[in-house]
Amino acid sequence: MRTTAERKAETRGRILDAAGELFRLHGIDGVGVDAVMHRAGLTHGGFYAYFPSKEALVAEVSAASLARSAARWERISREGKPQAALADIVRSYLDPAHVAAFERGCVLATLGPEIARRHGVRPAITPSIRQMVDALARCLPDGQRAAALAKLSTLVGAVVLARLCDDAQFAGEILSAAEQVAGRRKNVD
Amino acid sequence: MRTTAERKAETRGRILDAAGELFRLHGIDGVGVDAVMHRAGLTHGGFYAYFPSKEALVAEVSAASLARSAARWERISREGKPQAALADIVRSYLDPAHVAAFERGCVLATLGPEIARRHGVRPAITPSIRQMVDALARCLPDGQRAAALAKLSTLVGAVVLARLCDDAQFAGEILSAAEQVAGRRKNVD
DNA sequence: TGTACATCAGTGAACGCGCGTTCACTGATGTAC
DNA sequence: TGTACATCAGTGAACGCGCGTTCACTGATGTAC
Numbered sequence: 001m002r003t004t005a006e007r008k009a010e011t012r013g014r015i016l017d018a019a020g021e022l023f024r025l026h027g028i029d030g031v032g033v034d035a036v037m038h039r040a041g042l043t044h045g046g047f048y049a050y051f052p053s054k055e056a057l058v059a060e061v062s063a064a065s066l067a068r069s070a071a072r073w074e075r076i077s078r079e080g081k082p083q084a085a086l087a088d089i090v091r092s093y094l095d096p097a098h099v100a101a102f103e104r105g106c107v108l109a110t111l112g113p114e115i116a117r118r119h120g121v122r123p124a125i126t127p128s129i130r131q132m133v134d135a136l137a138r139c140l141p142d143g144q145r146a147a148a149l150a151k152l153s154t155l156v157g158a159v160v161l162a163r164l165c166d167d168a169q170f171a172g173e174i175l176s177a178a179e180q181v182a183g184r185r186k187n188v189d
Numbered sequence: 190m191r192t193t194a195e196r197k198a199e200t201r202g203r204i205l206d207a208a209g210e211l212f213r214l215h216g217i218d219g220v221g222v223d224a225v226m227h228r229a230g231l232t233h234g235g236f237y238a239y240f241p242s243k244e245a246l247v248a249e250v251s252a253a254s255l256a257r258s259a260a261r262w263e264r265i266s267r268e269g270k271p272q273a274a275l276a277d278i279v280r281s282y283l284d285p286a287h288v289a290a291f292e293r294g295c296v297l298a299t300l301g302p303e304i305a306r307r308h309g310v311r312p313a314i315t316p317s318i319r320q321m322v323d324a325l326a327r328c329l330p331d332g333q334r335a336a337a338l339a340k341l342s343t344l345v346g347a348v349v350l351a352r353l354c355d356d357a358q359f360a361g362e363i364l365s366a367a368e369q370v371a372g373r374r375k376n377v378d
Numbered sequence: 379t380g381t382a383c384a385t386c387a388g389t390g391a392a393c394g395c396g397c398g399t400t401c402a403c404t405g406a407t408g409t410a411c
Numbered sequence: 412t413g414t415a416c417a418t419c420a421g422t423g424a425a426c427g428c429g430c431g432t433t434c435a436c437t438g439a440t441g442t443a444c
Contacts, residue, residue: 113299129353146370150366150369150370156342
């Protein structure tokens, strides 16, 4: 009985992971319930024993994935020295290999506009955005909240733009410019 | 004959406009060919007299819409004084009313990730991105190309994030922080 | 320890629907005489 | 100027397909005796 509940929770986790990868790779409307279940090693009929609807899956997978990123940023921002923590967050976010891997990319940059249109999902996302801003602010001198907000914007926008560019060199230029600007602790040249 | 050709071109423009609004409002995969044609005041069967496929429509509408934005930025950057031009571009991009209007929003922030997944569309988009970066660079002191790239990233990211936030006040905070940082001509506090 | 039963995670056929695309057609318009 | 014809922009029925969701079922597993 204990074992059964654990197994069910594990299966649920596999469905969430499969959905997370596929949604990021092909877009939310580009992936059906049956593709998600197949990726999780199951058949599509079983889906509704785990989630009431595709929409509920979308909400949960988005929230869970972003919460994981936010928790990571918070941990980094509390552990090291502010300068190193900021550089760590910024560098890993803008790493070209990471940017190229849609299926593991940050939800904000990979599914942002698609989620923004689904008003039901937004409340589950907003707290993690605040948490990410707070993590960045913790790496900056006091009173730099506006800078933290702008840095998060720069990171997200740079990934969106780099993925849009047909030319890998230009994409790289965008990422390194964003790294240079967002990684700076003081707004001084 | 002349009149007929003109009328056909005008109808084509109406289809492009309708698609531009609907794709931004509901996402590319969230809008069918028949919804686009209906919005343009036609029936769905006529579509293929204008475009070979929905995919071709997506490419053309994205490229045309972004080209229009890029041309506007270029004009602004060439007309006024650099400081005023930069402020004009940044303020209008981040204007909360403009951000709220998905159907007229910038293609980069509204459809960015969806377009990035369609590799066929990217080549038609990239030149406009370059043009926008160049327009921003023209508003900055010489040798600030990295700053121009980062500013464009900040603008796009701020709009994506503001739309994701459930809380209007927090969204406003993001937009004004981005305006403050991206509107600054010298990277000095 | 061995058997009979109950549970329930997962299966796969079926539903109604909307998608992208095709095509035979209609009817308004411009042209030829 | 008036009539007959050709053109072709736009119509709407039809196609095969995949979607989200439902549901009767199966068969492996844990429990009771």
